[in-house]
Amino acid sequence: GTSTAATRHGLQKGLKVFVIPKNLGNSYFTTADSVKTGGALLALKQLGEIGQETSGTTDTPSAQLPVIQADISKGANALIISATDPTALCPTLEAAMKRGITVVTYDSDAPTCRTLFVNQASAQAIGESEVQILAKEIHDTGEIAVVSAGPSDTNQNTWIKWMKVELKQYPKMKLVSVVYGMDETSTDTSVTQGLLSHYPDLKGIIAPTSVGLPAAAAVIDAAHEKGKIMLTGLATPDEMKKYVANGTVPEFELWNPADLGYLAAYAAVELASHAITNAAGQSFVAGKLGKYTVGPDHTILLGPPYVFDKANVNKFNF
Amino acid sequence: MQRELEIGAEQAEATAPRSTGEASPSGGRGRDEGAGPRAWRLARWEVGLLVATAATVVLGVTTSSQFLGSYNIFSVGLSNGEVAIMTLPTALIVIAAEIDLSIASTLALASSVLGYLWMHGWPMPGAIVAVLVLGGFLGLLNGLLVTRLGLPSLAVTIGTMTLYAGIAEIVLGSTIVADFPSTYTTIGVDAFPHTDLSYSAVIFVLLAVIFGVVLHATPIGRSIFAIGANQEAALFAGIRVKRVKTGLFVVSGLIGALAGVLYTLRLNTAEYDNGSGLILSVVAIVLLGGVSIFGGKGSLVGVFLAVLVFAGLQDALLLTNFPEDATDTVAGGLLLVSVLVPYVGGVLSRLRRSTARRQLGSAP
Amino acid sequence: MSSALTGRLAAEEPGRSRRLVDLIFRAREFGIIAVLAIFVGVTTAIQPRFLDDQNIKFVLLNTTIFALLALGETMVVVTRNIDLSVGSLLGLSAFLSSEVLSEHRGIPVVVAFLVGLGIGAGWGILHGLIVAVAKVPSLVVTLATLYIIRGIDVVIAGGTEVVANSLPSSFLGMSTASFAGVPVLAVVVACVVGAGAFYLRSFRSGRELYAIGSNPEGARLAGIPSGRRVFTAFVVSGSIAGVAGVLWASYYGTIDSTAGTNYELQVVAAVVVGGVAIFGGSGSAIGAAFGALLLATIDQALYVLGISSFWDQAISGLLIVLAIALDRGISVRLTSALRKRSLRHAA
Amino acid sequence: MLVLEHATKFFGAVRALEDGEIELYAGETHALVGENGAGKSTLVKILAGVHRPDGGRMLVRGEELELAGPAAAREAGIAVIYQEPTLFPDLSVAENVFMGRQPLRRGRRIDARAMHRRVEELLEPLGVRLDPGRIARGLSIADQQIVEIVKALSLDAQIIVMDEPTAALSAYEVRRLFRVIETLCGSGRAVLFISHRLEEVFEICQRVTVMRDGRHILTEPIEGLSSEDLVRAMVGRELVAREETDRKAPGAAVLEVERLTREGVFLDVSLSVRSGEIVALAGLVGAGRSEVARAIFGIDRYDAGRVVLNGTPLRAGSPAAAMAAGVGFVPEDRRQQGLVMELSISDNIALASLGRLQRFGLLRRVVERRFAQDWASRLRIKFGRTTDPVGTLSGGNQQKVVLAKWLSRRPRLLIVDEPTRGIDVATKAEVHRLLLELAREGVAILMISSELPEVLRVADRILVMREGRLVAEHGQAEATESSIVAAATGQTGMVLP
Numbered sequence A: 001g002t003s004t005a006a007t008r009h010g011l012q013k014g015l016k017v018f019v020i021p022k023n024l025g026n027s028y029f030t031t032a033d034s035v036k037t038g039g040a041l042l043a044l045k046q047l048g049e050i051g052q053e054t055s056g057t058t059d060t061p062s063a064q065l066p067v068i069q070a071d072i073s074k075g076a077n078a079l080i081i082s083a084t085d086p087t088a089l090c091p092t093l094e095a096a097m098k099r100g101i102t103v104v105t106y107d108s109d110a111p112t113c114r115t116l117f118v119n120q121a122s123a124q125a126i127g128e129s130e131v132q133i134l135a136k137e138i139h140d141t142g143e144i145a146v147v148s149a150g151p152s153d154t155n156q157n158t159w160i161k162w163m164k165v166e167l168k169q170y171p172k173m174k175l176v177s178v179v180y181g182m183d184e185t186s187t188d189t190s191v192t193q194g195l196l197s198h199y200p201d202l203k204g205i206i207a208p209t210s211v212g213l214p215a216a217a218a219v220i221d222a223a224h225e226k227g228k229i230m231l232t233g234l235a236t237p238d239e240m241k242k243y244v245a246n247g248t249v250p251e252f253e254l255w256n257p258a259d260l261g262y263l264a265a266y267a268a269v270e271l272a273s274h275a276i277t278n279a280a281g282q283s284f285v286a287g288k289l290g291k292y293t294v295g296p297d298h299t300i301l302l303g304p305p306y307v308f309d310k311a312n313v314n315k316f317n318f
Numbered sequence B: 001m002q003r004e005l006e007i008g009a010e011q012a013e014a015t016a017p018r019s020t021g022e023a024s025p026s027g028g029r030g031r032d033e034g035a036g037p038r039a040w041r042l043a044r045w046e047v048g049l050l051v052a053t054a055a056t057v058v059l060g061v062t063t064s065s066q067f068l069g070s071y072n073i074f075s076v077g078l079s080n081g082e083v084a085i086m087t088l089p090t091a092l093i094v095i096a097a098e099i100d101l102s103i104a105s106t107l108a109l110a111s112s113v114l115g116y117l118w119m120h121g122w123p124m125p126g127a128i129v130a131v132l133v134l135g136g137f138l139g140l141l142n143g144l145l146v147t148r149l150g151l152p153s154l155a156v157t158i159g160t161m162t163l164y165a166g167i168a169e170i171v172l173g174s175t176i177v178a179d180f181p182s183t184y185t186t187i188g189v190d191a192f193p194h195t196d197l198s199y200s201a202v203i204f205v206l207l208a209v210i211f212g213v214v215l216h217a218t219p220i221g222r223s224i225f226a227i228g229a230n231q232e233a234a235l236f237a238g239i240r241v242k243r244v245k246t247g248l249f250v251v252s253g254l255i256g257a258l259a260g261v262l263y264t265l266r267l268n269t270a271e272y273d274n275g276s277g278l279i280l281s282v283v284a285i286v287l288l289g290g291v292s293i294f295g296g297k298g299s300l301v302g303v304f305l306a307v308l309v310f311a312g313l314q315d316a317l318l319l320t321n322f323p324e325d326a327t328d329t330v331a332g333g334l335l336l337v338s339v340l341v342p343y344v345g346g347v348l349s350r351l352r353r354s355t356a357r358r359q360l361g362s363a364p
Numbered sequence C: 001m002s003s004a005l006t007g008r009l010a011a012e013e014p015g016r017s018r019r020l021v022d023l024i025f026r027a028r029e030f031g032i033i034a035v036l037a038i039f040v041g042v043t044t045a046i047q048p049r050f051l052d053d054q055n056i057k058f059v060l061l062n063t064t065i066f067a068l069l070a071l072g073e074t075m076v077v078v079t080r081n082i083d084l085s086v087g088s089l090l091g092l093s094a095f096l097s098s099e100v101l102s103e104h105r106g107i108p109v110v111v112a113f114l115v116g117l118g119i120g121a122g123w124g125i126l127h128g129l130i131v132a133v134a135k136v137p138s139l140v141v142t143l144a145t146l147y148i149i150r151g152i153d154v155v156i157a158g159g160t161e162v163v164a165n166s167l168p169s170s171f172l173g174m175s176t177a178s179f180a181g182v183p184v185l186a187v188v189v190a191c192v193v194g195a196g197a198f199y200l201r202s203f204r205s206g207r208e209l210y211a212i213g214s215n216p217e218g219a220r221l222a223g224i225p226s227g228r229r230v231f232t233a234f235v236v237s238g239s240i241a242g243v244a245g246v247l248w249a250s251y252y253g254t255i256d257s258t259a260g261t262n263y264e265l266q267v268v269a270a271v272v273v274g275g276v277a278i279f280g281g282s283g284s285a286i287g288a289a290f291g292a293l294l295l296a297t298i299d300q301a302l303y304v305l306g307i308s309s310f311w312d313q314a315i316s317g318l319l320i321v322l323a324i325a326l327d328r329g330i331s332v333r334l335t336s337a338l339r340k341r342s343l344r345h346a347a
Numbered sequence D: 001m002l003v004l005e006h007a008t009k010f011f012g013a014v015r016a017l018e019d020g021e022i023e024l025y026a027g028e029t030h031a032l033v034g035e036n037g038a039g040k041s042t043l044v045k046i047l048a049g050v051h052r053p054d055g056g057r058m059l060v061r062g063e064e065l066e067l068a069g070p071a072a073a074r075e076a077g078i079a080v081i082y083q084e085p086t087l088f089p090d091l092s093v094a095e096n097v098f099m100g101r102q103p104l105r106r107g108r109r110i111d112a113r114a115m116h117r118r119v120e121e122l123l124e125p126l127g128v129r130l131d132p133g134r135i136a137r138g139l140s141i142a143d144q145q146i147v148e149i150v151k152a153l154s155l156d157a158q159i160i161v162m163d164e165p166t167a168a169l170s171a172y173e174v175r176r177l178f179r180v181i182e183t184l185c186g187s188g189r190a191v192l193f194i195s196h197r198l199e200e201v202f203e204i205c206q207r208v209t210v211m212r213d214g215r216h217i218l219t220e221p222i223e224g225l226s227s228e229d230l231v232r233a234m235v236g237r238e239l240v241a242r243e244e245t246d247r248k249a250p251g252a253a254v255l256e257v258e259r260l261t262r263e264g265v266f267l268d269v270s271l272s273v274r275s276g277e278i279v280a281l282a283g284l285v286g287a288g289r290s291e292v293a294r295a296i297f298g299i300d301r302y303d304a305g306r307v308v309l310n311g312t313p314l315r316a317g318s319p320a321a322a323m324a325a326g327v328g329f330v331p332e333d334r335r336q337q338g339l340v341m342e343l344s345i346s347d348n349i350a351l352a353s354l355g356r357l358q359r360f361g362l363l364r365r366v367v368e369r370r371f372a373q374d375w376a377s378r379l380r381i382k383f384g385r386t387t388d389p390v391g392t393l394s395g396g397n398q399q400k401v402v403l404a405k406w407l408s409r410r411p412r413l414l415i416v417d418e419p420t421r422g423i424d425v426a427t428k429a430e431v432h433r434l435l436l437e438l439a440r441e442g443v444a445i446l447m448i449s450s451e452l453p454e455v456l457r458v459a460d461r462i463l464v465m466r467e468g469r470l471v472a473e474h475g476q477a478e479a480t481e482s483s484i485v486a487a488a489t490g491q492t493g494m495v496l497p
């Protein structure tokens, strides 16, 4: 009962809220954060806060840390952050919390040192559905491979873990290799080429990274392997329209990153205004997205991942 | 710099009377220039940097009231400590007319190995010592390739830069080690007791003093300058050129490994690509500090100030919401300006002199 | 009296020793071709599919941009300079040229090339001026602009990216088009590298680049317009990086502000592995191109062999070290052979 | 043919040339002499278009010319052989000769074959065999000089300027060069010849110009001048003749070299130097004398034999060990090996004594400065301040700094390699005085010199090397120039004119 009352009390305005993606120059985060796409900064603007996106251009903790520290120095009220490396960031995030700053993680969590995590989709759901989509396309049979981002990326590693669990349901599908494209187009291209050369019988590839999937699609497209090798993964629709249209990637998934940012911004402002706490069961209305309730482990789930295909991909613009 | 200042001042008195007796053909030149201007010329670079440091502080304070706040000072030291430490051996090596581009990769390999050893149950002190020894060996390899095989260090260390980073990748692969004991990782959280400085910043200051004394006040330091200015002449003067150079590379490896340990513990993360991309900052700071890329010239005071300018400016820009990596642009710009200023100055003074001479010529 | 010494030294006949020295000389390129052959041989023995059409095509495609940059870098390095800005320049050109194409639908593809060329040449001119006129060491200049150009790229791109979907398919198809199974782009680049090598070997101004690198002071005294030549080398290197950026965009389709990060070091590595002396005066564009081919082949071989790509960096690093050590060994031998010959002539 | 008048040139505040004047006629060999730093090389560089004069004018074949650069000088028919060879070590001999002017084929391509043929044609009359296709790296200094001359010939230059071409040549090679010069003049060319060796000037030149402190002093036919006249004009005062010092009998052997061998360089060299004795190593350039000295001092390694100092074998390959045993070494190349040009005079003097100028590992600056000051004045070095870069000194004074560096260590054996190369007459005499004085104090001295008068004047014993071997030994009394040259060249019949 208290939570609804708090919302009615209204939120503080003029809070300094910093949005810290893993890195700048990454279209996924640009979509999640910017005003134009309806992301976190739009929500902050609507709520009358002072929002700002800051980060480095490489997704390493050593590039992200000075930014966080500078934000603390700048007198932040809340940080919305996608953690490059939880252990490395924790001491600093804890220092922030000690100073009364609300820390909300989105996209990638730092479980022990944040107020709240806004989860884009459950890792289990992503791992399972990726395998299911590919299984449908290759008729449950054949060698498959994964093109991941960095070998130490938490998200990808958790998803791959759940993929492996799900694969137990498909005895005729064999995961032959996990390769790392480092979220660099050129490396993604090379590792995909390597897969094609090394595994002539390869039937499918899952690329659960928004840089890796388009790069892998381009390789398959250029190698005229489409139809022979099926491809799915996670990416933004703009990057994939071409490959969905020409059949290289019939289906792929993603949540709406803008919604993720938007929700994280609302959560951060609610928390920073002391309108809600991070206890399970607390709920609030996140603008256009409607009502959300804090779940266990101080997390909020955005919703199930969204499957894009020929029929719907052109409706999206991010 | 201090050395030159000192000599410049006292030498003037000591020499002038004696040399007047000599019918030196060029003796007339320069006698009227007192010690002051001469010392001033020598110290010009450092003075320029001092001004730049002051300007940075002013910029920082105007952009944010927090700039000189204790938390900000702590975090600036924390984020720049390892780079700063690595500039010290790099400065010495560049003064000796060599270069070590592999030092940041040594950091990466040290980090990987530290993680690997800890993961495999080594006690922390043992692992740290092992990693430092490893760093020394990596430097020794560079040194031997350069001095014994006579290979150009630029090429050698481009190679070992890739090689060491590559081995780091093999050692840890996709593993991340992030459970170092908190007694050690506190260096990433707490300031050095009784100061606002991070541990790495304190270590930097201490090492800077040591390196400064070695470079400017010991026979080894003089040898480094001589080797850098003319290696062959140094050899003919009985300086153990190969040994000094090898020693410098070993020190560089050692310090690289030390930076690796600090980096790992500060982030509480051993990961193979730790420290990638730092080498360019290290070299840029050293050059900004007035060390000649051709060797034989430079001072640690300059390098120290360059560290302050670099770190301060980067932080001031962060406080104004510059994208973190675009601050490197400013560092690059600073470097470019720093090399162009002497050129423009030279052109101007040449102009001035030639006008002066023309006037002189027309006078009588 | 001195028969023992002179006798030994005169043992080689002039003709024979000349041929020997010439052979060693050419061996600097042969060496790398031999390493390449051994590498391909071993890889193919383990994994025969390494030599199938598709894989060869991949290797050639991955080599093209690399080899092109190596050509420009070679021209700079033989003059005892270095251009560290090529990676950043490639990134900036890739982003801006593809952005032009994606923002103005229907614009001819050649415009992208003009944009890339313009950016590259512009920065090349700046580098050339600073190095040739202000006499600032090129290592320092291009290290600075490496940062500056990348920063400009980051600021302009500002977190956006150009995606394949927004680019004309004629542009995207350009880099992967093949004729009779051979990528057209690879052939074009091979021709360009060939032309560059021919220029460096057989034209006065090309030879003057070597002279400048071999003895800068001597070049000045010989009346070689060193400043102008070095300037030209930087403009060429910059222009090539600009064009390479356009090809990069065409090849990868998705371009953000990080394209080509750290690429300069790989290019320098290829040049060094290809036998171009890092302190100028010797080496050939063909050698550098083979250096690029070798590094690209190694990359690909690891993926094909299924060796964890974690080994990739270490192997290229080791290779670079070995290459320069080998090159050094050969040149020491060569020098001592020549010295003995000159002793004999004097006798 | 060529007239240069009132040329002035400043380097910053330094006036290198104040009133440079030269007049050359076709078919003459004209000498330009003067003390170190008199401005000879500067004048040459003005003729070569390298430096732009700050004043004065230049006439070539009666036309006033302003040279825009080295290329313009070449166009005007002026070829210059510089004091330091300027070859491109990585390029072939032929390319060195024709750089920038290579013969072309269709399509502006370089015609390599024609280029090689031309070089062979040019080499032919010089009687030198050199492969045009080989790279220049590793050429002996004499051969480098030949390449420079071929370059000048290939230009078909009418005016050929040679800045100290004989400084690095031995007597035999000097002969060869003189033949070339005579041929050149015979064909109506003008040669400007610079040398510190006055006997050469008298031998080959018809007229002479003397310079002092950047000024033209005189230009006269060489006939009717004595070398004393020239020296007086150069120094502007009378030279005091060296008084013959009585020499003490040499003491115990300080240095003993036993069957030293370095493959391909020198073979089976055995020699000894006793305390108070000056032993000279004579021979042609390339005979391997410097290499023997470098091996003794530990710069180079050797393959066989040993070096014994005061009865104790010396560790090979370690200059530090040699220094500890009391050896000093004044190398042949002052600029490259003797001095660190960027460092100050005092730093250079102290460079070999850093070990004793320290306390607790720290350099003692005051002591160091006093030390340098002391030695600089003992050797009568002319300088502004000890903190000035050593590069601002003239050649002779630079050489004294090198000497000071070693004398300050009070060596028991001093090896001096070409101690007076490129040094003017007055300073040369001073260096000789110093060496003799040291010997009187009991220092053993091993001197390498290509200048026979010097060898004869200073040495107690003369060893001659040829092609890496010791071939003759003469006492001071029986040695003559011709006997030494005969031994050095292996041509027993040859006599100097």
Ligand SMILES: Nc1ncnc2c1ncn2[C@@H]1O[C@H](COP(=O)(O)OP(=O)(O)OP(=O)(O)O)[C@@H](O)[C@H]1O
Pocket: B026, D011, D014, D015, D016, D017, D034, D035, D036, D037, D038, D039, D040, D041, D042, D043, D083, D392, D393, D394, D395, D396, D422
């Ligand atoms: N590039 C330069 N910069 C400054 N000073 C110079 C430069 N070149 C020559 N000088 C000075 O000009 C003067 C004349 O030098 P120059 O080389 O012409 O003498 P030189 O007669 O050739 O002497 P040497 O017999 O030693 O070769 C000297 O004082 C020298 O230090």
Ligand SMILES: Nc1ncnc2c1ncn2[C@@H]1O[C@H](COP(=O)(O)OP(=O)(O)OP(=O)(O)O)[C@@H](O)[C@H]1O
Pocket: C339, C342, C343, D137, D138, D139, D140, D141, D168, D264, D265, D283, D284, D285, D286, D287, D288, D289, D290, D291, D292, D332, D418, D448, D450
């Ligand atoms: N500039 C040079 N570059 C390469 N090799 C050289 C050079 N000068 C000499 N050599 C070689 O070194 C060997 C010995 O030459 P070195 O100069 O020691 O003779 P030297 O008798 O000491 O002559 P100098 O009269 O110069 O002292 C010979 O094989 C010669 O060809």
Ligand SMILES: [Mg+2]
Pocket: D040, D041, D042, D083, D163
């Ligand atoms: Mg001279």
Ligand SMILES: [Mg+2]
Pocket: D286, D289, D290, D291, D332
């Ligand atoms: Mg010699």
